[in-house]
Amino acid sequence: MSRDIDVLVLGGAGVDTIVHVPELPLPYADSYMIQPGIETRAGQTGDFVALGLHSLGLRTHHLDLLGDDPEGDLVRALHRDRGIPLTEVHQSSGTKRAVNLVGPDGRRLSLYDISRGREEDRLPERTVRDLAASSRHAHVSITHPCAFALPILREAGVTISTDLHDWDGENPYQEAFAYTADIVFVSTTRLPDHERTMRKIMENGRAEIVVATAGAEGAYVLYDGEVTHVPAVPPLTPVVDSNGAGDSFAAGFLYGRLAGEPVGRCALYGAVAGAYACTVPATRADAISRAQLLDQVPEPEAPAAAR
Template sequence: MRLPIPFGRRSMTSLDILGIGNAIVDVLARAGDDFLARHGMAKGSMALIGTEDAERIYAAMGPGVESSGGSAANTCAAAAALGARVGYLGKVADDALGQVFRHDITAAGVTFPTAPLSGGAPTARCLILVSPDGQRTMNTFLGACVTFGEADIDPVAVAGAQVTYLEGYLFDPPAAQAAFREAARIAHAADRKVAITLSDPFCVERHRDAFRAFVKNEADILFANEAEICALYQTDDFDAAATIAQSEIGLAALTRSEKGSLILTATTAHEVAAVPTQVVDTTGAGDAYAAGFLAALTAGRELAECGRWASVAAAEAISHFGARPQADLKALVAK
C-alpha cells in the first residue's frame, strides 16, 4: 500500500485532474428488451464487438444521440463542469468521429493534446441501448483506442496534475498497461497521486492479477462498484472485499447504487448516502461519481464532503438521457 500524499489547494499553473482512457464516441438510443434479445445482448452488460457487429447494430438502432464519451472522458467533462482544471489523454483517428470527440471534450472545458491516429483503425464508438428501466447495455468497438501507448503519455501534464485518473477499460491492451505504469512512475516522481477505476467486472476478470498488482503497488485512490471490488478480490461478500481494499490502498471509494457509497482510508470509513432521484439512464453514473469526488478532493475538501459531491454528481447523471451533465453541477453541490 502506498502512503497517502497530502493535497493542497490547486495551482493555477497545473491541472487538478488528468484523465487517461478510451476515447470513444457514444451513440445512445432507447431499446426494449426484445431488441436486446434479437441481437443476443445480455441486458446491463458491456461487450466488445468487431467492425461487422458495430455496423449491424448501428443500422438497427433507433434515433440516437452522438457525443464524445468513454468513461474517463465523461469523468473529465463532469469534473470540468464542477470547476476543476482538467486534461485528457486518449487516442482517436483522424476521421469524422474523431473530430466529433475532439470538439465535444474541448467544448466541455477539457484540454485534449493527444495527436490523432492517421491511416489506422477508425475512431472507437460505443453503441448504448437504454432500456425503459434505465439500464444501459453497451456494445463497444474499440478501433483507434487500442493504439494508445507510452508514447502518448504527456510527461509534463502527468507531472503537473494533482491526480492522474486511469480508466480500467483501457487496461486491456499490453501497450496501455505499460502506459499506465509509466504514468504512475512520472506522477509519483513528482509527488502526485494516481487514481484508477476498475470500470467493469468483465475487465477485472480478464486481468485480475495485473489489476490487483497495480491497485496495491501503483495506485493511491481506487474507484469501484460493488460487483467490481468483489470480482477483484474473488468474493461475494462486499464487506470482506472492502476490508481487503482498506488494507491495500490509501483511499478507496466504493459505490453501491441506491445504498450510497463507502469511502475508506487505512484508519477511517465514511458512509455516504445516495441522493434520491428519478432514474432515467444509468449511463455514466460511476463516471460522474468519480468526477465529483476528485473535483472536491483536489479542491481540498474533507472526505465526507468529497463523497457528497460525488453522490450529487452521480444523481444528476442518472436523471437524464446521456452521460454528460445537463444541470449546473456547481449549483447542485452548493445546495
C-alpha cells in the same frame, strides 16, 4: 514548480452509439421497432470524468489516443465546445467506440469495440511527464495504454485516482491500476464481498481511500480502517439513464478531495453529482455545475462554541 492543471485525465476518450430498447435483457427477436431512435455522441469514461471536473470549476486536461475519423471529430468537438483542453495522440486503428443498449428504467448494457486498439499502443512518455509536471492530480482510465503511464505518474509525484468499474476482484488486468492509485473507485456490481475487495486493494497497494459505488444503494467508503455507508441522494428530476453516473461520482468526490474537504463530504459531493448524471438522457453529455452541487450540499453546522 507551477501546477496549472488541477486534474490530468488519462484515457477513456471515445464515442457511444445509444440504442433505446424496450427491456433489458433484450429477448431474441428478428427485429424491434425502437424509439426515440439511434444516436451517436462523444463521451466515454474519460470524457465524462473530464467534463464533470471541468463543470465543477477544476482546471482539467485530457490526454488520450484518437483516430483521424468521424468518431475522433466528435470527441474533439466535445472538448472544443466545452473548453476542455485535449492533447491527442494519433491512433491508427481509430477512435474507441461502443454501443449502449438503454432500457426504459435507465439501465444500460455496453458493447465495446476492442478492434480500436493495438498491443503496442502507448501514451508518449515525454508527453505524460510534461503534463504530469504541471498537474496536481491524475485520474487514470483502465485502458491498455494508461497502464504503462502509471510508473511515470508515480515518479512525477502527482496523486493518482482510478476507476476499476465492474471489476470482479480477481482479474489481474485491473491490479496494476488498483495497487498504484491513491484513490480507487470500483463498482459493487460483480463483487460478491465488496468490503473484502476494498480491504484487499488497500492492503496490497498504496490507496488511502477506496470507494465502492452501489447504484441506488449508495456507496461504501473505506478510509482510516473504517468502512462507511453513504446513502444515495434522490435526484431532483426523474431518472432517465445511468450512463456516466460512476464517472460523475468520481468527479464530485475528487472536487471535494482537491478542495481539502473531509472524506464524508467528498462522498456526499459524489453522490449528488452521480444522481444528477442519472437525470441526463443518454444521448447528451452533461454534468452538474459547482453552483448546482453546492446548492444541494448544505454547509456543515459550526460547533456550538463557535456560534
